Amino acid sequence: MWAFPTILTLHTIGLAVLIGASWMLDLRLLGIGRRVPLSAYRWVFPTVAVGLVINLLTGVLLFIKNASTWGVAFPFFVKMALVVASVATVLPMRSIVLRGGDLQGDVGGNARLLAVVSILAWSAAVTAGRLLAYTVV
Amino acid sequence: MNLAHLHLIMNHVPTVGSAVALSLLILGYARRNDHLKHVGLELLFVIAVLTLPVYVSGVAAHRELREIKEVADDAIRIHQDVALFGFAWMEFAGFIAWVALWQWRRRGAAARGLVPVATVLLIVSLAVMGRAANLGGEIRHPEIRAADAAAATAGDPKRFVQYSINQVAVYSRWMWPAAEAVHFLGLSLSFGVLLAVNLRILGVMKQIPFADVHRLLPWGMLGFGANLITGMFFFVGQPGQYVESNPFYWKVMFLVIAGANFLYLTVFGKAWRDGDKDRFTANVGDKAMALLSLTAWLGVLYAGRMLPFLGRSF
Numbered sequence: 001m002w003a004f005p006t007i008l009t010l011h012t013i014g015l016a017v018l019i020g021a022s023w024m025l026d027l028r029l030l031g032i033g034r035r036v037p038l039s040a041y042r043w044v045f046p047t048v049a050v051g052l053v054i055n056l057l058t059g060v061l062l063f064i065k066n067a068s069t070w071g072v073a074f075p076f077f078v079k080m081a082l083v084v085a086s087v088a089t090v091l092p093m094r095s096i097v098l099r100g101g102d103l104q105g106d107v108g109g110n111a112r113l114l115a116v117v118s119i120l121a122w123s124a125a126v127t128a129g130r131l132l133a134y135t136v137v
Numbered sequence: 138m139n140l141a142h143l144h145l146i147m148n149h150v151p152t153v154g155s156a157v158a159l160s161l162l163i164l165g166y167a168r169r170n171d172h173l174k175h176v177g178l179e180l181l182f183v184i185a186v187l188t189l190p191v192y193v194s195g196v197a198a199h200r201e202l203r204e205i206k207e208v209a210d211d212a213i214r215i216h217q218d219v220a221l222f223g224f225a226w227m228e229f230a231g232f233i234a235w236v237a238l239w240q241w242r243r244r245g246a247a248a249r250g251l252v253p254v255a256t257v258l259l260i261v262s263l264a265v266m267g268r269a270a271n272l273g274g275e276i277r278h279p280e281i282r283a284a285d286a287a288a289a290t291a292g293d294p295k296r297f298v299q300y301s302i303n304q305v306a307v308y309s310r311w312m313w314p315a316a317e318a319v320h321f322l323g324l325s326l327s328f329g330v331l332l333a334v335n336l337r338i339l340g341v342m343k344q345i346p347f348a349d350v351h352r353l354l355p356w357g358m359l360g361f362g363a364n365l366i367t368g369m370f371f372f373v374g375q376p377g378q379y380v381e382s383n384p385f386y387w388k389v390m391f392l393v394i395a396g397a398n399f400l401y402l403t404v405f406g407k408a409w410r411d412g413d414k415d416r417f418t419a420n421v422g423d424k425a426m427a428l429l430s431l432t433a434w435l436g437v438l439y440a441g442r443m444l445p446f447l448g449r450s451f
């Protein structure tokens with residue numbers, strides 16, 4: 001009786017940690033707080049990893065509950081694709097931050113583009129996830 | 138004690154509190170004293186935060202009064218509608234006050250015109266809230282009820298703003314889901330910013346000046362604003378889902394704590410003072426505050442997400 005609400009709540013908390021932290025890095029890449037050296041943002045990656053692990057575990061459990069309907073539902077695959085795409089943006093950002101070291105000021109255009117893609121992909125993933133509750137029962 | 142009691146206790150905050158904040162601002166202008174203005178703005182922000190429990194406890198009080206026949210339902214609905222406008226003005230004034238405080242902390246002064254704008258918005262809120270308070274008094278105090286007020290009751294229920302919002306919430310196929318999606322994005326943004334700022338206080342990324350994480354606070358405010366608007370849409374659209382739900386009041390309580398904390402992080406002077414501008418190290422008190430902030434936000438998330446399970450919403 002308590003399991004489902006708890007898992008769902010953990011999924012939401014994981015979402016806030018995961019997306020919140022990765023958005024903070026996106027904002028830096030877009031020039032918000034450009035004085036801050038990139039190395040100061042290393043905390044983002046372990047934080048994202050924690051959020052991601054929480055949400056993969058709770059996500060699998062949530063999927064099991066509805067496997068027979070979600071497993072064949074198009075909106076669910078859209079969400080999964082968006083999550084994979086969003087996570088995929090974090091990996092090149094990690095190498096940018098690690099390579100950047102104490103770089104202050106603007107990052108290159110590619111990194112900024114990556115940040116925009118990341119923000120949009122996460123937004124789309126969250127929206128798709130929320131709409132799952134309405135489109136697939 | 139029920140929530141009607143709470144409403145009766147707290148309902149003086151938006152009017153009396155605004156009058157005090159306004160007095161401080163006016164006194165600040167009269168004496169050319171920036172410190173008084175600063176305190177006035179801080180008080181204005183606190184009142185804007187406290188107006189949330191005042192409003193939601195008022196809607197709960199409406200439920201309690203439904204059973205009592207001699208109370209005119211229309212009188213309550215008129216009061217509630219004006220209070221909703223008062224709430225909106227109050228939040229707007231509080232937001233401008235916050236922007237002024239944020240700039241003040243960074244540059245030693247708010248942008249020109251910002252404090253006067255906050256003052257004018259506060260006067261408007263005080264006027265609308267004063268009207269709401271008067272209408273609220275008329276619900277139960279025949280001694281102040283104007284002769285024409287009684288005649289104004291019992292009309293078309295469709296004329297209320299609350300009714301229109303309820304219709305959209307119930308009959309629009311996409312508004313509720315869309316607002317929920319925005320609500321989740323807003324919570325990620327707010328939580329991300331507060332995570333960064335509080336982690337800095339707790340000792341992560343010690344090498345960067347506090348001013349640089351303080352720079353992120355307006356983005357937290359953006360997420361919070363989006364969630365206040367979408368959250369009020371849910372609440373006003375379907376109040377029945379929330380007013381009889383305990384986790385909802387827990388959530389409001391955590392929001393008030395989080396709001397107070399947000400103000401603290403905004404005006405927090407220590408990191409700017411003296412030579413430790415670049416290498417600010419937090420003491421135990423600062424760290425306790427940072428932990429309280431993160432706990433309050435986790436509480437908001439937990440109580441909010443548990444609403445359908447511990448309460449009655451879906």
